[in-house]
Amino acid sequence: MPLTLNVMGDFYVLGMTLGHNATASLTNNGEVVACASEERFVRKKNVYGYPEKAIAYCLGEAGLRGSDLDLVVLSSRITPPLHQTEDGLQEATRGDKGTNWFSLLSKTRGTLNKVKSIDTFGYTKLAPMLAKGTHQKRVEIISSLLQIDPKKIICSEHHLTHAYAGIFASDVLRDAPSDELLVITVDGEGDMLSSSVGVFKRSDLSYHRIAQSSYAESIGHFYSAVTTHLGMKMLEHEYKVMGLAPYSWSDQAERLYQTFKEHIWIDDQLQIKTKIHSHRFRDFLRDACKGIRFDYVAAAAQKLVETLLVELAQKAIAQTGIHSVILSGGVFMNVKANYEILKLPEVERLFVMPSCGDESLPLGSCYFGTLLHEREAMKKVEPITSLYWGPSFSKDEIEHALKASEFTYRDYGKSIDVQTAALLANGHVVARFADRMEFGARALGNRSILADASDPDVVEVINKMIKMRDFWMPFAPSIMEEHASKYLKPSALLGKTWPGFMMVCFDSTPLAQKDLKAAMHPYDKTLRPQLVNKDINPRYYAVLHSFMRKTGRYGILNTSFNIHGEPIVCSPEDALHTLRESGLQYLALGDFIVHK
Numbered sequence: 001m002p003l004t005l006n007v008m009g010d011f012y013v014l015g016m017t018l019g020h021n022a023t024a025s026l027t028n029n030g031e032v033v034a035c036a037s038e039e040r041f042v043r044k045k046n047v048y049g050y051p052e053k054a055i056a057y058c059l060g061e062a063g064l065r066g067s068d069l070d071l072v073v074l075s076s077r078i079t080p081p082l083h084q085t086e087d088g089l090q091e092a093t094r095g096d097k098g099t100n101w102f103s104l105l106s107k108t109r110g111t112l113n114k115v116k117s118i119d120t121f122g123y124t125k126l127a128p129m130l131a132k133g134t135h136q137k138r139v140e141i142i143s144s145l146l147q148i149d150p151k152k153i154i155c156s157e158h159h160l161t162h163a164y165a166g167i168f169a170s171d172v173l174r175d176a177p178s179d180e181l182l183v184i185t186v187d188g189e190g191d192m193l194s195s196s197v198g199v200f201k202r203s204d205l206s207y208h209r210i211a212q213s214s215y216a217e218s219i220g221h222f223y224s225a226v227t228t229h230l231g232m233k234m235l236e237h238e239y240k241v242m243g244l245a246p247y248s249w250s251d252q253a254e255r256l257y258q259t260f261k262e263h264i265w266i267d268d269q270l271q272i273k274t275k276i277h278s279h280r281f282r283d284f285l286r287d288a289c290k291g292i293r294f295d296y297v298a299a300a301a302q303k304l305v306e307t308l309l310v311e312l313a314q315k316a317i318a319q320t321g322i323h324s325v326i327l328s329g330g331v332f333m334n335v336k337a338n339y340e341i342l343k344l345p346e347v348e349r350l351f352v353m354p355s356c357g358d359e360s361l362p363l364g365s366c367y368f369g370t371l372l373h374e375r376e377a378m379k380k381v382e383p384i385t386s387l388y389w390g391p392s393f394s395k396d397e398i399e400h401a402l403k404a405s406e407f408t409y410r411d412y413g414k415s416i417d418v419q420t421a422a423l424l425a426n427g428h429v430v431a432r433f434a435d436r437m438e439f440g441a442r443a444l445g446n447r448s449i450l451a452d453a454s455d456p457d458v459v460e461v462i463n464k465m466i467k468m469r470d471f472w473m474p475f476a477p478s479i480m481e482e483h484a485s486k487y488l489k490p491s492a493l494l495g496k497t498w499p500g501f502m503m504v505c506f507d508s509t510p511l512a513q514k515d516l517k518a519a520m521h522p523y524d525k526t527l528r529p530q531l532v533n534k535d536i537n538p539r540y541y542a543v544l545h546s547f548m549r550k551t552g553r554y555g556i557l558n559t560s561f562n563i564h565g566e567p568i569v570c571s572p573e574d575a576l577h578t579l580r581e582s583g584l585q586y587l588a589l590g591d592f593i594v595h596k
Contacts, residue, residue, distance in 0.1 A: 011374045012064060014055065015365030017075040017358050020235055022051040025362035026058035030168065030370045030381035034061035035389040035439045037359050040570040046236055050142070057391055066146025073369040074138065075361035076158040077191050078131045116277040120216045124192055156368040158190025159329070162356070163207065165364030166328035167200050170351035171383040171498060176324035177348065179203050182316055186309065187329035188220035194278070195219070197270045197316050205371065205378060211270035218278040219308055220331045222264060225281035226301040230294055242334055243473045245302035246524040248295035256300040259288050264304065266311045270319065302336065309337045313344065323348040330357035333441070335505040335528050342493055342504055354387055354501035355440025386536045387444060387501065390437025393572055398590040401572035407579070409594045417539055420588045421546035424452050424556060429462055430586045431561050433575045434539055442502040443560035444530055445478055445540035447568050453477055453519035453557035465583035468564040476502055477519035479555035480544050481531040486554060487512035488529060500531045519557040530558060
């Protein structure tokens with residue numbers, strides 16, 4: 001039964017994820033009001049738990065209190081309980097020593113991993129029963145914190161939430177040539193699943209799942225296990241494996257790839273299948289990769305993931321006859337695999353949910369809740385055109401932070417974008433802080449470090465200054481949208497998707513290899529571009545346009561504004577702290593240029 005609206009015509013839904021990279025999102029009638037991850041506020045990367053500060057920001061952006069909300073949607077049904085720590089409410093994790101059902105199940109799974117069917121049967125029967133009590137406790141806590149009726153707090157299923165995020169955010173929803181859309185979600189695991197394939201009908205907003213895979217058979221867990229096997233941090237450094245992969249291929253890598261293929265495949269029912277339990281992949285890799293060089297392991301793993309995802313897309317298209325495809329879930333942060341899917345001749349349109357890890361779940365939760373109670377509103381929801389959903393700061397707030405600092409600065413007012421471009425054109429590296437913070441893993445110009453991408457030496461300069469990136473990792477470019485075909489090939493693919501969110505890579509043209517050589521993969525010459533539209537972000541576009549007039553080049557290097565290991569900066573104080581603790585010399589902070 002529809003809930004009673006609080007304000008005339010408004011229906012506010014707060015979505016949240018309590019897992020890794022805890023995030024909150026607020027929508028009104030399905031349109032995004034605000035969305036941000038807790039890590040940006042507490043300055044701890046990938047933080048777990050109740051996103052208290054992110055929620056406060058979202059509510060503040062709309063001028064609401066918790067009691068004003070029409071609905072709160074938690075973005076998974078089976079998650080660990082919240083518990084109190086010195087740092088506030090956090091989610092119980094597998095490493096906790098306290099007694100909770102999640103750690104108990106983890107120990108049980110550890111003993112039964114070698115017998116996958118027994119483990120899967122036990123977990124799928126036991127987890128939902130135990131989750132009921134956990135959910136009730138979470139509802140009590142969140143109801144008290146938000147001062148909201150507990151009946152207004154519900155859950156959405158994990159992979160359905162990923163699907164809804166991609167569907168309603170997508171431009172494909174509006175202009176696909178047919179009524180039906182093919183929706184594929186793949187991640188590590190959520191609510192006992194690791195993937196789903198579904199069909200969405202635009203005419204009646206109905207969604208029907210046609211296939212799903214067990215958490216015990218997971219491409220995401222395989223890739224995370226490879227990340228850990230190579231000495232990197234799972235759920236954070238998978239992109240480093242992808243960046244390392246192009247450098248090496250050999251007979252040894254090919255043999256390892258063939259071994260991997262024997263253990264993971266896609267069956268004719270669109271399901272991921274594995275010989276062993278996904279939680280035992282680390283043990284498997286220790287044996288399978290013994291004596292094999294690290295870059296060969298990365299190359300074999302990347303080739304497997306690309307092959308599996310392409311095969312899943314091809315088989316799903318063949319079975320459904322649907323050629324407009326939406327991808328969501330954390331595995332699709334793999335831009336190389338997305339590119340391979342984009343190149344398929346049977347794909348007519350492709351949308352990849354931006355920052356499609358679990359940080360995008362709250363938006364899907366908001367869509368789920370609005371669709372549940374205000375279906376007509378969802379028929380009118382516009383596709384997302386930007387991710388600038390975070391906090392902005394007034395000129396007075398920025399100047400207050402500057403006066404409290406030790407830095408010298410100058411107010412350039414409306415000419416700040418031209419001045420920023422002039423510094424870039426003169427070979428300087430400039431950190432840029434402007435307008436609303438972007439949501440998600442990719443910096444999109446408002447919390448970015450910028451440089452002239454035609455100078456390959458700038459890579460070493462930026463790494464020594466601040467980024468400390470692994471030597472094999474590429475940077476990415478921001479490109480003026482109308483000049484994309486000068487740098488990206490084949491240009492025909494631009495008609496299939498809009499690469500404005502850095503979610504798909506492209507091959508580079510000879511001109512790109514001249515103008516953007518510092519902002520592409522050094523080995524395979526691919527680009528992970530952000531196309532900058534003058535209507536979506538006019539001030540950032542003005543920087544690129546002014547730079548183009550000075551240099552004749554249509555793009556610049558863009559990387560996230562943060563110290564290695566820290567979240568992207570959020571506030572003016574964060575920006576000044578990063579300037580202070582790094583080798584950066586120039587910061588464009590609002591209307592001010594700060595020079596160290």
